[in-house]
Amino acid sequence: MNSTNFFFDAYTKELLPTHYRQLQNRYTGDVVFTNSNTDEFHFEGPAFVVEDVPGYFKVETEKLPKNIGRHTIKQYPGFLINFENVPSLGAYLNERFGKTSRYKLRREQRKLEQCFDIRYVMYFGAMEKQEYDFLMDEFYRLLELRSLEKGIKDNINLATQDFYRANVYQMILDKKASFYVIYNGKKPIDICLNFHMKNVIFQYIRTYDIDYSKFNTGYTDLMKQIEWCIANGVRLITFSKGDFYWKRRWCNTVYDYNYDIFFKKDSLKGRLKAQLYYLIKALKQFVREKGLIEKYHDFRDKHRKPINLPNDPSKITRTPIPFEKEFEKIEAIDFKNSKFDFLRRTIYDFLYENDEKESEINVYAILDHPKSYLVVGKKSKILLSNTSDSPIF
16 A cells, blocks of 8 residues: 655655645644645555554644545654753652752763763754765664674665655755764764754654763763754654653653545445555454563563674673782773674673773773783773683682
8 A cells, every 4th residue: 555654754854745734743733744735635556545644733734525534533643841840850750759869860971971072963944965874874884783782684764764864955955954073082972963843843853873881872872962943942852653661751742643544435345445544453453452562572572682793891701809909911902992892791891890991091902911901091991802811810
C-alpha cells in the first residue's frame, strides 16, 4: 500500500498531502505550517496511508472528495517537553527529578567538563560547509559504531543518510534544522540532529562516541539543549518514536501518533485493503497497550549481541596498581593515535573513575610485557593489558 510519513514530510520537506491545510501548535495556538498547494486531494492506487500524524499539532483538514473515505487509528505514544511556565533548566530538573537524580545528572556533566576540554556548539542559521561535511561524516561514523554496539543490523537511519547529507546543510542555514554538538577539543563526541518548525524542535537522531560511554553524554546534551530552548523561545521539544523509560522521566507531556488510512470508495480492493490495514494496526495497538511490545523490546535488547564491534573494551584487562610502583622498561605512546583505538574507552573509564584529566595523564607501553600499557595520572595508575601475560607485582 502506498504511504507517506506526515512527520518526515512536515519537518524535512514542508510538504503535506493537500487534505492537510494547516498545522497549529495545540499547546500554544501558534500556526506553524500552511499548505500552499490548493490542488484537490488525490492519490495513486486504491488506498493510501499517512503515517505518524502527531497529536501535538491541531490539524486543519479539507473536506474529502466524495469518492474518498478515511479511517483514523491511534498508534504509539510520543513524548515532548512543553516549556510553558518553565523558567530555567534548574526549575525543570526540580520538577522532574528528585534530589539524588539531580545530583547524578549534574555530576556527569561536571565530570565530563573536568576530565576533558569540553565546549558546546549549536549550529543553527550559520555554519561553514567544511565543518558541516566533517560533522556529517563523524555523525554517521559514530551512529554506525553505536548501532554495532547495540546489535542493530539494519539501522534505517544509516540507510537514508544520502537524503540528509544532501539537504540538512541548507536547512541549517534556513533555520529549519540544527546540529547540537559536544566537542572534546576539536573532536565531536556527541552530535544531535534536530529539525525545526518555527518554535517547535524535533530531536531526530542523537549519537555519541562510545569511548565516552561512562560519561552519559546524552543527558548532558539534553540539559544543555533545554537551556538553549528556554533562552531562545522554543515552546516544545519533541523526540523520535519509541516509548523509553528516559523519555517518561524527562518529558512532561505524552501525546499520540495517528495513522490516516484513505481509500477509494468505488474500489472494492481499496476498501478491503484499508480495512485489513486498520485491523492489523488495531491489533498491534491492543498488544502495545497490554505492554507486550515493550516486554518484547526489553527481551530483545537484553539478548542482542554486538556485531563485530571493533576495539571491544571487554578484551582489555584492567589492574589498578600502587601509585608508587615504578616500571623501568617503558616507552611513552600517543594513545590518541588510531593504532591505539582499542585502549581509548578503557582509558576514559579510568579518567571518570579517578577524576583524572585527559591533558594530565601519560600512557606508556611496557616493553618487556607485549600488549601491556601503563596509564599514569596525577594521583592514580592503572595497568591495561589485552593478553593473559600481565606483569606480576
